[in-house]
Amino acid sequence: MSDLDAYRDQARAWLDTMAPKYGRDARRGMSEVDSLAMGREFQALKYEAGYAGINWPKEIGGQGLTHLHKITYDGLEMNYGMPTVFFGISLGMPVPILMRFGMGENKEHFPWVKERVIKALRGEEIWCQLFSEPAGGSDLAGLRTKAEPDGNGWRMTGQKIWTSWAQYCDYGVIVVRTDPNVEKHKGLTYFWVDMKAKGVDVRPIKLAGGDSHVNEVFFDDVRLEDSQRMSPVGGGFGVALATLMIERYIATDSGGFGPHLDVFTDLVKGLDLNGQPALKDARVRQQIARNHAMRAGLDSITSRAFQMLQAGMEPGPEGSLQKLVAVRSRQKLSELAMDLQGNLGLHFDPHAYVKEDWGASWLNAPTGRIAGGSDEVLLNTIAERILGLPQDHRPDKGVAFNQIPA
Amino acid sequence: MSILYDEGQQAIATESRRVLDARVSKDRLLKLLEQVGDYDQGFWDTAVEQGWTALAIPEEHGGLGLSLVELGLVALASGAATAGAPFLTFGYGAAQALVASGNTELQTAWLPKLASGEAIGTVAFGEGTCPLPPVPATVYAGGKLSGAKEAVPGGLKADLAIVWASHGGQPALVLAELAGAARAPVDSYDNSRVYADIAFADAPATLLAEGAAARTLALDLLARMAVVTAHEQVGGAEELLKIAREYAVTRKAFGQPIGAFQSIKHRIAEMYGLVEVARANCIHAAASEGKPNFLIAAADARISATDGYDTASRDCVQIHGGIGVTWELGLHLHMRRARSLAVELGNLYFWEDLLVEQLTGEAA
Structure with missing residues (x-):
């Protein structure tokens, strides 16, 4: 039996012991808030058992195992319907990006980052990803939320949308415009933001299916310290792309996350x-x-x-x-x-x-x-990145952001 | 269970592609379309010389003892080149029937010859519109075979055929030598497949299997040949994807390469999806040979590869516009092959019903 087979058996045995209390059947009819409370409990147990942060470095609170161990575990957990949906984005993108870009030049923020990582792994804190805006979804670089210098920090104003679980989040990572006078990709900067800060207003959006896991998030003159900056000024688009590319090989579902x-x-x-x-x-x-x-x-x-x-x-x-x-x-x-x-x-x-x-x-x-990534954007990505077909004609190319017709 | 190709398998893939690129001539293939009764002798000589005919035949019978994985890789290369004679697939099917029959006399008589290319084998299961009739009208009794099989692939040139027949009201698989059978060439849209209507009138034949065992064996043979064919289809579809992509970055209209228009680039991206899904099914099916889920895996490969090749040939021609429908450019070689491969090994209705029967236990 390979190491991975043994790991899979062990994980399955552990999940079997958890399922009666936390699994899908145990939570039928439960409200979202109660399910979240169960989720936080389960996430803490998962951390204790060594199934959280599986492929993250040990020195920051992970298990130091391989990516294969992680997708093995994730593939198994998916079958149990555990209440982990609230942490999927948090642990999937913002927190790994924080580990990679939030340490500071001399790792001076390491202790703070490590504390965040462990609290996120335990389900005590949740992070969201504030990218999409009313005017920029597929066209991410067209975003309009702006941050302007304010002493030794910044002041941010604008609106994000489709932010998953923002209503329960403690922190978020955000990309904003810091310079409208240059090409749209070049005037962006990446920060983390305290979702409980003054001027942050989260409003859930009820979706067609009846639930409200996504939100509008309004920022009204929110103060950001420069230490919250995770990219060079004007270098935010690169970190945003890194966020989107972070895990190309995650547990997938050929049923399209619907019934098999x-x-x-x-x-x-x-x-x-x-x-x-x-x-x-x-x-x-x-x-x-x-x-x-x-x-x-x-x-x-x-x-x-x-x-x-x-x-x-x-x-x-x-x-x-x-x-x-x-x-x-x-x-x-x-x-x-x-x-x-x-x-x-x-x-x-x-x-x-x-x-x-x-x-x-x-x-x-x-x-x-x-x-x-909408179907259309995915088709473009396949055509351009894999097959080397030309990019679409883009009238905004080479044009300063504030000169693009709105 | 899927697999990663090992070094030997990768070498077969590269080498077969290299040899075919060097030897296949589009002009010759185009000529063959207008000739009834001739196949690509050059391809067949290459297949024999390269040992492709021997690949999947056991070593004790003069073969190389390799598997569907290796044969599939050769088929992938021939599909890309629209090369070929039907014997690669159907000769393999005939050899596998002999291997499974356990009839050592027949094995000794035929397998070394099939391996060396000295003899050509084919398979004749279908009758009328049905790829595998429950009770075939062709009848075997007392060592003699009588009946007719329409448009048997390679039938005009083959030396022996594995025939799906009735024996006392039960299905049976028999081996018939074709030397004495009446054969009429079929004028087809893909003439190098050398289809022939074959009439058996008390032709000497040998029983290989009967009853439920015959049906099980016939389905296994169809599945094996479907996996070879699916590789050939994926090879063709992938080639069309490359041709379409190449044209889309070169050809300009309205001041830009046509591949910059989403109507074109998305069409090509969809082709990529069909090719990769079908390829993945092929790899999985080839590696599942002899396993309990083999029939299901083969049907998955057959369905996705047939759909992929048909769609790719349709869309690749469309992307080319007018030039795409010319005789000279030859995209119609793929169009024709996509259809002949789709039909000759059992249409999708047959495979869809078979797959659902395997999945649910409910026959059509």
Whole structure:
């Protein structure tokens, strides 16, 4: 048995002991606030057990294991529906970026950063990522929130949007405009911000599916110390890109984070279509077969990437297809599942779990096709970065930000 | 279980690609389209010389004893070049039928010849519109075979065929020598596949398997050949992706390369997705040979590769505009091959139903 197999068995055994109290079934019907409290408890236990910060350095509170150990654990944990969703972004991007860019030139902030890291790993503090704005989503560098020099620090004013879990966050990382007189990419600077500071106003946004995990965040003349700066002045876009690239190989889900195909076949097995079992219907069979072939391909890409990492190789760029391909298919399969149920498919439970319920999966699927890179942006990225096709025509290229028509 | 190719496998991939690039001629392939009954002799000589015919035949029978993984890599290279004669896939299927039959006499008689290229084998399962009829109309009785098989790939030139037939109302697999069979060439859109209608009239034949065992073996053979073909399809689709990409960065319109238009670049990015998903399925399926999930893995590869090659040939031509539909440019070699490969090994309806049956236990 390889080291990783043993690790997987051990992690599974531990998760099995946690599931009765913290797993999906134990929390059915629980409010978000209660679920968050459970999540903080679980996260602390996870830290004690050595499953938090798995691939982070020991000296800063991590476990010092490999990236493979981390995706092995994450892949397992995903099956239990543990209340870790509140910490996913926090530990996924802002905190690693803080470790990389927040130490200060002479590591003078190390003790403070280490304290933040451990509190974040234990679920005591949560970090958000303040990037998107009403005027800049896919076009991140078009953002308008500004920070102006103020003595030995800065004053920040503006608005961010789609900020996940900001309502529960203690800190955030933020990219803002510090110079509107240069090209849009060149006038940005990266900071961390205290979400409890004066002038910060978080307003949850209710989404189509009924929940409110994203927010608008308003900054009204918020004071930032220069020690909160994580990039050179004007060098914020580079750190922002580093944030987005931080983990290209995370635990993926060929079901597009919706129900798996066996949930679909189980549903179909109980249904009739035109007076015969729905599973006999050629249209239904075709969809099952096509979806299976597609998802199996994505799973095989994932397992090959895993093997490459294990062999010390860099996995191929095909991993970037996962979200694009999987979420689109989830959306259509959810529609089909609702169709097949006829009028029975009109029932809706706003608290249902998206990996088990087709209505919930369908209504929340568009978010998956937009958040973290829209389908269109992903296609552009594949075309430009992998295939070397030319960039789109961009009229704002080479133009100072304040000269771009708004 | 997927795999990473080892050094030997990578060498086969590189070498087969190099040899084919040097020897395949588009002009010759274009000529073959308008000739009924001829295949690419140059390709076949290369296949024999390179040992591709021997790759997956056991060593004790004159083969190299390698697996579907290696054969798949050769197929990937031939697919890219629209090279080939159908014998690479169907000869492999015929050899595997003999290996599985346990009939040592037949193995000794035929496997060394198939390995050395001295004999050519094919497989004739389908009848009419059905790739694997439940009760075939071709009948085997008392060592004789009677019936007809339409458009058998390679059928015009093969020396033996593994035939799906009925035996006492039960399905059976038999080996028939084709020397005495009546064969009529089929004029096809992909003539180098040398399809032939074959009529058997009390032709001498040998029973290899019957009843449920025959069906199990037939499905296993189809799955193996589907995996080889899927590699060939992925090779073709990947080549079209490269051609489309090359054209999109070179050809200019409205003052910029057409690849800067999202309608073009997204189309090409989608092709990339189809190719990589199908490739991943191919690698997984080839490595699953002989394992319990092999049929499922092969069907996944077959479905994604067929869809990928069809879509790539459609879209690559579209991206080229007018020049794409000319005889001379030859993109139609891929269009034609995409369709012949899609049909000759069982259409997607067959594979989709088979996959769902494997997944759910519910037959169509």
